[in-house]
Amino acid sequence: MAEHEMLVLGLSHIEEDVYRHLLRNPGIGVEDIHVLLRHEAGATRRSIQRLRELRIIQEADGVARACEPELVVARLAEQRLEELYDDIRSLTHLRPLVDSLGREIPGPVDEDHRRVERITGLEAIRTRLDELAFFARDEVLAAEPYDALTPENIENSRPLDMRCLRRGVSCRSLIRRTALKDGPTRSYLLELTAAGAQIRVLDALDELMLVYDRRTALVPLDPGNTSKGALCSAEEGIVTTVVNNFERLWAGADDLTALLGRRGESTPEPGPTETQGKVLRLMCTVGKDEIGAREAGVALRTYRRHISDLMQLLGAENRAHAALLARERGWV
Structure with missing residues (x-):
């Protein structure tokens, strides 16, 4: 079974197994898919239902098809960024918690x-x-x-x-x-x-x-x-x-x-170059650097250097943070 790479996008290992199986075998029924994948029947049914709700698979006339990977990854990445953004916003309002904890100190x-x-x-x-x-x-x-x-x-x-x-x-x-x-x-x-x-x-x-x-x-x-x-x-x-x-x-x-x-001068609006913008979009939607570099048409080392430059431009601590900040600025 392939390594479970979609956990970062919020899919469980069973959900990813079902999706990958339907990519390999389009137009099959899902009634007995748990047997082929060697997963528990109830957990598999719940996973299939969630994939339907997320519009990752579609069913018609009793058969199922997996949606295009590019659309699926982009949709899941968007959802995860929204969740991360909500988490970060909640983490910036900690003063009530600090005050509450301070009241616990005796004396x-x-x-x-x-x-x-x-x-x-x-x-x-x-x-x-x-x-x-x-x-x-x-x-x-x-x-x-x-x-x-x-x-x-x-x-x-x-x-x-x-x-x-x-x-x-x-x-x-x-x-x-x-x-x-x-x-x-x-x-x-x-x-x-x-x-x-x-x-x-x-x-x-x-x-x-x-x-x-x-x-x-x-x-x-x-x-x-x-x-x-x-x-x-x-x-x-x-x-x-x-x-x-x-x-x-x-x-x-x-x-x-x-x-x-x-003085006839203007305030610069720092932003990504055309190439950096392409790399940024790939970084947000592609799981592996090798794939991103290939789609960007640049060497792997160059692709990673662009990501490093983007993180510095955004003031980001890591790639997930960079994706979130880029979305806030409307770059992706």
């Missing part, structure tokens, strides 16, 4: 420590930012007075920023005008705006501010030396002060896309 809670936290060390700050970005649900405000981002800064920021934007979180950022003179920084800012971020530009910006859902604010302990650490506060008065300061600066800033438009 008094140090509310002052919870509401105002002093953080020192770059790694500790990055960890805290990752947590705040993960739990952000509505809005992230950022005022970042840098003149350029290092490649390391960009690589650390990209997954956090894109994760929020993919969830529909409103992301507004203030930057210095001098940052636009740095090529990699400028490209990353345009990448963010293409993904839905709002970015405004100021001639002078000296204050570092980060606010998550208007509930938590992060500011440097020493504005003149950010290496000394940061203060993370959920205190309403502190958060409100930071938000008001941000909004004041935001009102007087220039919109990045409008600014570049006045």
Whole structure:
């Protein structure tokens, strides 16, 4: 019996066996197919019924035929992507669960420590930012007075920023005008705006501010030396002060896309090339790379390189994640 490759598409091994048997033997009856396949009769009948419901097999005049593999795989892949998308959406709303689990901890809670936290060390700050970005649900405000981002800064920021934007979180950022003179920084800012971020530009910006859902604010302990650490506060008065300061600066800033438009420049819309689009569609519908490469008319190594490039372009962690993100962007 062939290896069961359709489990990833949601078919049981019995369902796949029946489908493959009908592909090999079109136009046969299914009454005694369990005997040929050596499966239990009841389980086989249930599998046949599900294949009918999924429109994977069709019956007429007492005989059954398997639908075309290309249509079947595409239909099942679409269904699985919908299921995965629903799962991911549910996994992004975990704050009620965290709060519920926190109430199980015995003993008094140090509310002052919870509401105002002093953080020192770059790694500790990055960890805290990752947590705040993960739990952000509505809005992230950022005022970042840098003149350029290092490649390391960009690589650390990209997954956090894109994760929020993919969830529909409103992301507004203030930057210095001098940052636009740095090529990699400028490209990353345009990448963010293409993904839905709002970015405004100021001639002078000296204050570092980060606010998550208007509930938590992060500011440097020493504005003149950010290496000394940061203060993370959920205190309403502190958060409100930071938000008001941000909004004041935001009102007087220039919109990045409008600014570049006045210069006769356009914001790029990153997307797949024609070849990458073909490879992407094959990746979503074909089980093996060898088959995908053959249908794409490229060498196996080239096919895999295209997939690697697509995953990087999408910011995906694996192929299933890439397929989901591509579908969200309308690429497949």
